[in-house]
Amino acid sequence: MLQTFSRQWARAELACAAILAATVTALILLNVLTRNLGLALFWVDELAIYAMIWMTLLAASAAVHHKDAVAVTIVTDAMPQAIAQMLSRLVDAVIFALALLTAWFCWRWFLPLEFARAGFDVETFQGATFNFIYSEATSTLGVRKVWVWSIMTTVAVFILCMFCAVPVAFVLILTAITYVQASGNAVLFDSFAQQLFSGLENYGLLAIPLFMMTGELMNEGGMTQRLVQAARVFVGGFRGGLAYINLLANMFMAAIIGSAASQIAVMSRAMVPAMKQEGYRPGFAAATTAAGGLLAPVVPPSMMFVIYGVLAQLPIGDMFIAGILPGLLLFGAFVIVVTVIGIAPGFPHGQWMTRLDAARALLGCLPASLIPITIIGGILFGVATPTESAAVASLVAFAMAWFSGQRLTLPRLFSLFRRTAVNSGMVVFMIAAANVFGWVVVYEALPQKLAASITAITSDPFLFLLIVNAMLLFVGMLIDGIAAVILVTPILLPIATGSYDIDPFQFGVVLCLNLVLGLLTPPVGVGLFITSSMTGIRVAEILSALWPFLLAVAIVLVALSYWPLLSTALL
Incomplete structure (x- = not known):
C-alpha cells in the first residue's frame, strides 16, 4: 500500500511540475508581450520565478523517486546487485533525512512566531533576524575552529557520498552541513535555508527550462532531417560528403538544442544508419556523430x-x-580531422543536389533557422533578455512542431512539459545546492588558500590554464559536465580572475568545453554509451575511431587558453 501511495504521489508531483513548466513559459511570454x-507588469517575472522554484522542488523529488537524479554510479555499477540495492536504500534514507533537516533549517530561518511578534511587518522582521545573519560581528568569528579536522571530515563525506551514488545536489548540501557541524559554527545553520533559497530565486535560471523546452519541441517537430538536408546543400557533393553533412548538421543542431547528450542521441539515430548504408565504417560514423555533439x-x-x-554572475x-568564435574553431578542427582521415581509406563520393532540390531543402530548413535567429538576434539587438529570447524561441518551436505535420496531441505535449520539468528541475536544484556549497567554500576562503598554492608553482596565466585543463579533464571523466561546472566554478573562478587576471568569459569557454569532454571519455563516458545504445555499435569500436577528434579538441583548448581574443574578440 505504501509503494502504491508513493507511486501515485510521484505521479502527482510530475503532473504539477509539468503544469508549472507550461506556466513559466506562458508568464515569460506574457512579460515580453506586455x-x-x-x-509592463512587474509582478510577472516574480511569479515566474516562484513557479520555477515550485517546479524545481517537485521535479527534483520525482526525479529522486524514479532514480533519474544526476549521480556518479561508476562504483555502484561494479558492485554485486544485492550490495548495490542495499546501498540504494541507504542513499534513500540519507536523502529523506536531509529533507527533514532542511525543513528544520527552513523553520529556524523563517521563525513564524517571531514574524507574528513583529506584527507581520516584513521590514521589522528582517531587521530582527536577517541583519544578524549577515553581520560580521556574529559569534561565529569567536568560535575556535579545528581547521584540519573540519576539512578532512568534509572531504571524506564528499568523496564517500559522491561515489556511493548519492545525487550530486544532495552531496553538495550534505558536504556543506558536515563542514558547518565539524567546524563548530552551528550558528551558520540559521542562514542555511536562506542560501539554498537564494540559489533558486534567480531570474537567469528561467532560461534553463525554456531552452530545454525549445529542444524538446524541435525534436517533436521532426526538424532533424530538414537540418540534415540543408547541410547536404552546402557540403554534400564533396568526397566523404556525408561525414561533412554530419558535422554541419550537428553545428545547426547545436544552435538550437544546446545540450550535448540530447544532441548525440538525436543525431545518432539520424546520421549513423545513413553513413553505414553509404559504406562508411560503423565506428567512424558513430565517432563523427558523437564528436559533433561536443559543439x-x-x-x-x-x-x-x-x-x-x-x-x-555574468551576462548570459x-x-x-x-x-x-570557439564554436567555429572547433567545427573547423573537426572538418580537418575528417579530411585527413578520408585521405587514406578514400571516402565515398558525394553528390550535389539539383538546384530545385537544394531550394526545397533550404526552404524546408528556414523555419528551424528562426530559432537561433530569435535567440541571438533578440539578445544582440536588445529586443529581449536571454530568458525572454528562450521563451520566444520555444513559442516558435511550438508553432513549427504544430504545423510540421506531426501530431502534437495533448498527451504528447503534456509528456514534453513533464520531461522539461524533470530535466531542468534537477539542474536548477543542483545550482541551488551549489550556492550553499559555494557559501561554505567562500567562508573557509578555500579559493584564496588554493590560489596561494598554485601561484607558488606558476604566475603565468597560460600555465595555470594548462594545469586547470589537466585537472578538469580528470574531473570530467568521472562527473557529469553540468554537475562538474556547478562544483568547480565557485572554487576556480575566483583564482582565475583574482590571481591571474584571466577574463571570466575566456575561462568559462575553456571550462565548459573541457568538462563536456567527459561525455566521450572513459570510465563514465555517457555520450559513448548513448551513441552505442542508439546505433548498436560497440563502445570500444567507437572509441578507437574517436581519438583524432579528442586530440583536435585538446588542441583547440590549448589555443583558447593561450589566446584570450578567441573568446573575447566579439564582446
Missing part, C-alpha cells in the same frame, strides 16, 4: 553557458557571444 506594448556546449545557445553565467547574452 513590455513591448508599454504595459553543443560551445555554440550558442549553450545550456552550460547559461549555468556558468548564473554562477559567475555576452556568454553566448563569447562562444561563437
Whole structure:
C-alpha cells in the first residue's frame, strides 16, 4: 500500500511540475508581450520565478523517486546487485533525512512566531533576524575552529557520498552541513535555508527550462532531417560528403538544442544508419556523430553557458557571444580531422543536389533557422533578455512542431512539459545546492588558500590554464559536465580572475568545453554509451575511431587558453 501511495504521489508531483513548466513559459511570454506594448507588469517575472522554484522542488523529488537524479554510479555499477540495492536504500534514507533537516533549517530561518511578534511587518522582521545573519560581528568569528579536522571530515563525506551514488545536489548540501557541524559554527545553520533559497530565486535560471523546452519541441517537430538536408546543400557533393553533412548538421543542431547528450542521441539515430548504408565504417560514423555533439556546449545557445553565467554572475547574452568564435574553431578542427582521415581509406563520393532540390531543402530548413535567429538576434539587438529570447524561441518551436505535420496531441505535449520539468528541475536544484556549497567554500576562503598554492608553482596565466585543463579533464571523466561546472566554478573562478587576471568569459569557454569532454571519455563516458545504445555499435569500436577528434579538441583548448581574443574578440 505504501509503494502504491508513493507511486501515485510521484505521479502527482510530475503532473504539477509539468503544469508549472507550461506556466513559466506562458508568464515569460506574457512579460515580453506586455513590455513591448508599454504595459509592463512587474509582478510577472516574480511569479515566474516562484513557479520555477515550485517546479524545481517537485521535479527534483520525482526525479529522486524514479532514480533519474544526476549521480556518479561508476562504483555502484561494479558492485554485486544485492550490495548495490542495499546501498540504494541507504542513499534513500540519507536523502529523506536531509529533507527533514532542511525543513528544520527552513523553520529556524523563517521563525513564524517571531514574524507574528513583529506584527507581520516584513521590514521589522528582517531587521530582527536577517541583519544578524549577515553581520560580521556574529559569534561565529569567536568560535575556535579545528581547521584540519573540519576539512578532512568534509572531504571524506564528499568523496564517500559522491561515489556511493548519492545525487550530486544532495552531496553538495550534505558536504556543506558536515563542514558547518565539524567546524563548530552551528550558528551558520540559521542562514542555511536562506542560501539554498537564494540559489533558486534567480531570474537567469528561467532560461534553463525554456531552452530545454525549445529542444524538446524541435525534436517533436521532426526538424532533424530538414537540418540534415540543408547541410547536404552546402557540403554534400564533396568526397566523404556525408561525414561533412554530419558535422554541419550537428553545428545547426547545436544552435538550437544546446545540450550535448540530447544532441548525440538525436543525431545518432539520424546520421549513423545513413553513413553505414553509404559504406562508411560503423565506428567512424558513430565517432563523427558523437564528436559533433561536443559543439553543443560551445555554440550558442549553450545550456552550460547559461549555468556558468548564473554562477559567475555574468551576462548570459555576452556568454553566448563569447562562444561563437570557439564554436567555429572547433567545427573547423573537426572538418580537418575528417579530411585527413578520408585521405587514406578514400571516402565515398558525394553528390550535389539539383538546384530545385537544394531550394526545397533550404526552404524546408528556414523555419528551424528562426530559432537561433530569435535567440541571438533578440539578445544582440536588445529586443529581449536571454530568458525572454528562450521563451520566444520555444513559442516558435511550438508553432513549427504544430504545423510540421506531426501530431502534437495533448498527451504528447503534456509528456514534453513533464520531461522539461524533470530535466531542468534537477539542474536548477543542483545550482541551488551549489550556492550553499559555494557559501561554505567562500567562508573557509578555500579559493584564496588554493590560489596561494598554485601561484607558488606558476604566475603565468597560460600555465595555470594548462594545469586547470589537466585537472578538469580528470574531473570530467568521472562527473557529469553540468554537475562538474556547478562544483568547480565557485572554487576556480575566483583564482582565475583574482590571481591571474584571466577574463571570466575566456575561462568559462575553456571550462565548459573541457568538462563536456567527459561525455566521450572513459570510465563514465555517457555520450559513448548513448551513441552505442542508439546505433548498436560497440563502445570500444567507437572509441578507437574517436581519438583524432579528442586530440583536435585538446588542441583547440590549448589555443583558447593561450589566446584570450578567441573568446573575447566579439564582446
